Amino acid sequence: MxxxxxxxxxxxxxxxxxxxxxxxxxxxxxxxxxxxxxxxxxxxxxxxxxxxxxxxxxxxxxxxxxxxxxxxxxxxxxxxxxxxxxxxxxxxxAPISPDEPxxxxxVAPPWLELALAESDIAGADALALLTRAPLDLRVNSLKAERDTLELPEPAEPGLAPHSLRLPHGTQVEAWEAYSSGQIEVQDIGSQLVCAALNAQPGELVIDLCAGAGGKTLALAAAMDNRGRLIAADTDRARLSRLEPRAWRAGVTIAETRLLNPNREAEALVDLVGQANAVLVDAPCSGAGTWRRSPEGRWRLTPDQLARYAAVQARLLDLAASLLRPGGRLGFVTCSLLDVEGASQAAAFLTRHPGWTAQDLALGAGEARGPGWRLAPNRDGTDGFFVACFRKT
Missing domain, CATH: 1.10.225 (NK-Lysin)
Structure with a gap:
């Protein structure tokens, strides 16, 4: 050409x-x-x-x-x-005409730029959302150690304990370490917010919005493949991808549950009041992942954003019902908008006065309302909000 x-x-x-x-x-x-x-x-x-x-x-x-x-x-x-x-x-x-559009x-449609600015994302912080993201890996601790793992190309250790960083476009899927399950592709920010749940061996942990299971695999590694891990989602196609990924990673404790949209509680009734920890990696606008999917900002509308916020609130309330006293609820969105982050977390605490927000020390990011926020310009990760609540 x-x-x-x-x-x-x-x-x-x-x-x-x-x-x-x-x-x-x-x-x-x-x-x-x-x-x-x-x-x-x-x-x-x-x-x-x-x-x-x-x-x-x-x-x-x-x-x-x-x-x-x-x-x-x-x-x-x-x-x-x-x-x-x-x-x-x-x-x-064809040649360019002086009067053609x-x-x-x-950075985004005007209404969305305003929403970002109201969430203190403007200037360089907003422009960083449109840069190209590097490739981050999570070393699967069930099969390998970061310090001794040998890869075909040099990688830099990242902020998360098991993370490595490579240049954008590195073809890791062709590596033996990938096919053998020693490494997974996962943004360092995603690894940090997943670790905030502090899942422990022997616990009953629920990944309520598991999708294709990226965070499920990270939770299983943190649990050292001991305990019970429920991966639930309403998307059959995405959830079906977990089984081959789990097999490759050596994860044996993950169970999948397909949920009916708006009727999720029906398939989880046996777990009410039982879980030690629940992760709600909630559906959201994806405003923190535009480095990877920049056309995502063209898809979002104010009505869609409001619907995402309503779903997040409903899933948080559902997750609260699944936890035993002293249980931990992790709320994560890959968004930098307060309506899907700090404001959502504050609203949860208002609806559930018996819960408290935990202090987080992620090694990156900054406090935002009752939780913590990671951003590309400050932290070099995708944009995330995470809050962890404890049932007293």
Whole structure:
């Protein structure tokens, strides 16, 4: 592919990404992969170059662009060398007209930028949400030790006790250490907030929103594969991914439970008042993970944010009912918005006067309301809020 053809390919993919964002369709990485699967003429360098253009354009636009071309023209304003590729030759895009629309810049749609600013995320802190994230690993303590693990490429120890950091794009899935379950891909921030629950061997622990089981595997390692660990979720497809991951990691204590949306308590009735600890890694806006999925800020609306907050409150109340006296409730969201963090945690304490918030010492981040917040600019991690409550 010529450089101009690569730009045109990126424009076509951006049109698909924009349409999917408006319709809550497939994520950008899947759209990019599907586009190239039907175009075998593109080599590996072409795919990498086009993908880089797509994501650079997504990051350059604040609100949802009117078109892929408008998004690419926003990128032209940041990289003037691209303008010469709009010459209409071959498969290159048509020349630029002085009056055609150019997407607006910024960190996010205006309403969302305001919500971030009201949560004290502005300036460099907000811009850091659009940088490229490194690749973080968790060394699986059931099979390996960080200090003695040998990997094909050098990795830096991270802030979490079992974490390693590698450059973005490192192909760890091809490594023997990955296939043998010695390492898992997991952001260092995710590891820190998971460790805040302080799961212990022999306990009954519930991962109430387990998804594909990333935090479930980390909890199992912290429990040294001893005790009982319930991984529950309403998404059958995501939950089904846990079993092969657990087998690879050597995790034997994880049990899965499929829950019915809005009727989650029915499948957990036998656990009421029994758990030592419950982790609520609640559904949220994902505003702390835009480094990995920058088009996520185009998908969010004020109504959706309000619905996320309502679900979080309901799941926290459900989790509270599952704990025995003295039990611990960990609340986590991958968001920097207070409505999904400090304000949500404060509201829980208001509804449950018999509970107290625990002091946290994560080794990174800062206090935020009754909990703790990690952010890309300050901590080099994805954005997270975590609070831990104890039932007195």
């Amino acid at each position: 010529t450089p101009g053809a690569r730009v045109q390919a990126a424009i076509e993919i951006l049109d698909l990404v924009i349409a999917a964002a408006r319709a809550n369709g497939a994520p950008a990485d899947r759209i990019v992969g599907d586009w190239f699967r039907t175009r075998r003429f593109a080599g590996s360098k072409d795919r990498r170059a086009v993908r880089d253009l797509v994501y650079a354009a997504i990051r350059a636009c604040g609100p949802v662009p009117v078109s892929g071309r408008a998004a690419m023209l926003r990128l032209v304003q940041e990289d003037s060398n691209l303008a010469s590729l709009f010459d209409g030759q071959g498969h290159a895009p 150019v997407a607006a810049g910024g």
